[in-house]
Amino acid sequence: MKKWMKVSMLLLLTAILIVPLAACGKDEMQNVRIAEVTRSIFYAPQYVALEKGFFEEEGLKVELTTTAGGDKTMTALLSDSADVALVGSETSIYVSAQGSNDPVINFAQLTQTDGTFLVSRNKIDNFSWDMLKGKTFLGQRKGGMPQMAGEFVLKKHGIDPHADMDLIQNIDYANIAPAFASGTGEFVQLFEPTASVFEKEGKGYIVASFGTESGHVPYTTFMTKQSYIDENKETVEKFTRAIYKAQQWVETHSAKETAETIQGYFDNTELDIIEMVVDRYKSQGSFATDPILDTEEWENLQNIMDEAGELPKRIEHDTLVNTEIAEGVMK
Template sequence: MKKWLKISFSLFLITILIIPLAACGKDEVTKVRIGEVTRSIFYAPQYVAIEKGFFEEEGLDVQLTTTAGGDKTMTALLSDGIDVALVGSETSIYVSAQGANDPVINFAQLTQTDGTFLVAREKIDNFSWDLLKDSTFLGQRKGGMPQMAGEFALKKHGIDPQKDLNLIQNVDFANIAPAFSSGTGEFVQLFEPTASVFEKEGIGHIVASFGVESGHLPYTSFMTKESFIKDNSDTVEKFTRAIYKAQQWVDSHTAKETADVIKGYFDNTDLDIIEMSVERYKNQDSFATDPILDQEEWDNLQNIMDEAGELPQRADYDSLVNTSIAKKVMEE
């Protein structure tokens, strides 16, 4: 009898242990590998989504890698090294022009303006774009969105980048700031927080914003292969919902509050610089407040690419942009 009671008690213990485990199985965690083109305060909402637990709330375990460059990011996506890419939307157009069988689809926009600033070596009290003529300008890599948006802004103000400037474009992205710091160029095109750091240290002075000059465009978007959306529609929806929550959070909180959340991603940058950078981007509406990439922005992107001579061919909006997921998330 005692032996039977022991067996019954053991079975009871096993049963009560199995039930919670079975319940946990219903809430499976899905891993999603993101490749970001660079580490930037410009991508603040993405870091907020991670740090505030918005991805975790959706049952997603996000693994973030900095893939350093548009070409490398797209290669990682196409070769299944990552699931989702955070990169300029122009890369999806380049892939499409090469006749990809599995096109890359933009499904959630993160930033909606250029993120660079014009930095002058000398302090200029009354800046005019004409001051750039005949100067040495340290620009961004040819074919990338910063360079194209930069040239668009220059032409808008009557400056031919190839004729009116001593234009330097053969410096790698990672070495542009050090090159300017060491004495190369009278003007340079820089992202935050480098622009604010240079201003604080007296290396340069911010005189204009390329984001303001070039208008709204899908500067950086989350994208993935069409097959991934088809096979993992629920995951993509959860991902987009987390990003939307983060976009709304950043929009409704101060730059200081956002800086406090994302500071761990920028260990070598002072908190006041992070806050200043977030404030600049908020003031010029660089952070998209929702994940929808609209037709007007898409057209502006292609117009800028065309003006720079980098548009291989016009890409159909409906073929490379999926707004149905974002719209569903926003309607909830």
């Protein structure tokens, strides 16, 4: 009897151990490390994908890190500290121009316009772009998409940013807003939610949108190395499907619902400001509603870079953009 009980206990313990192991094998998650260039409401669909469990539905466990700057983000990707980078598509062109043997491929677009706004120190009821002539303009870092898109828009309105205004470009991204708040410049190019916060606090007034003026462009895109796609094609497909689900969710839900979903990523920003920013980005079509980066957007990007004198060489759309993955998950 005792021997039978020992055998029964042994079988029971074996079953207890085997079941969790089997479950682990069945529900094993694939880890994906994202390096985002900055933390921004501009990237709302990404945070929706995380909060709504769209990545988990695809069997992905995502680790998100903010790397603060395009150069640092690309370094993280190239050094294998990240699997996927969320950054401006211009960075993939810069890497390609340096002769990389493992090109960085844009596979899922997140935003499709510039995300900055022109903020005036003084309230202007009837703004016109020529009001910037002769004024001090606090711009973005040279060579980055905000600066290039900003200069593209200024030239579109007949303003030479280097001749018709006092252009300041030597202030780090993190210090641009504080510099303006402390009295530097009469106009400044700012991202949200800073632009709306300044307006609410009376520190500045939004007078124009660079996103509306510059047209569709692959401003922020998920990209990875070609070798990663070759070795993890199914993972990249699952990742893209999760992003597409989030893009559709943001498109079909109110700005308030989106703001409430992503609020945890912006602890220092009030909910009404987040909602206002989401609504502003939605109304001007900044959030891409699908992950496809098309040829027209790619050419517009290179035209903007060329106009700013930052395009090392023209690169064909198919060389650095993979639309097959996005097209496949949308079917």
